[in-house]
Amino acid sequence: MRFNFLLKENKESGYTLIEGILQLSVLMMFSQIFAITVGWLHKMEENVANPTEIEWYLFLQDVETYLNNVEAIMIQSEELGIRFRKNGEEFDIELYENLIRKQKNRLGHEQMLLNVKSILTTLEGNSLNFGVEFMNGIKKEHTFYVTFHSE
Template structure:
């Protein structure tokens, strides 16, 4: 009985300091990878679920289609925005109660961009600058090239 006990102790290895350090190193590496993955996933989810960038791109594309071959352009002071004439029709693209809307001949109301806090418009030559601040704090700007109809 005494020999079998001694034999069993001789065959068992103990938990060493080196084993502990190795396991701790593996744990630290995997925890860093996990933290980076969670951070990246959160950022990717925010980009995918935040519609502001897509709405902004669609707004820019829509405005660009109107600013070719226009007759005149006026910056509005009372309601931030622009008024322009094209093909005998008058269009307004202006800030109105948390959105940017388009009107044709000062009639109707077509929503172009939602959740807008403020709009600022400036003109330099044929460059039209739109500066938009959204309700969530995001800021976007775009410079449009305006072409006038030559007669």
């Protein structure tokens, strides 16, 4: 009678090595997807939440609207920036202290881009290259295509 429990057939199934390997592979797959997603979200947050990036793209869009149908354009040697004539009026986009400003007929002072350390502008044909270094060390560069007014 004592040995009766030893003779009973064990109907419970155990945890097999194959089941463990499958569960471990599924866990590793999901952990890789999670790591890639977290990295992507961090990069997107940097680009979207960074005020320098937002201000730079708004500046580019603003300047782009001014460089269509200009009558003449030149690089300023005294003030770092550009001067162009459009619809009979002169506009300056130049570095002033630590910002880039726009002036109309050398009057007024419209801030376009803040916290700027230096700018570099070059003009080759219809291509205007605009390079900016911000106070935080970030450097940005963009090439605009200038269209001239034809009569």
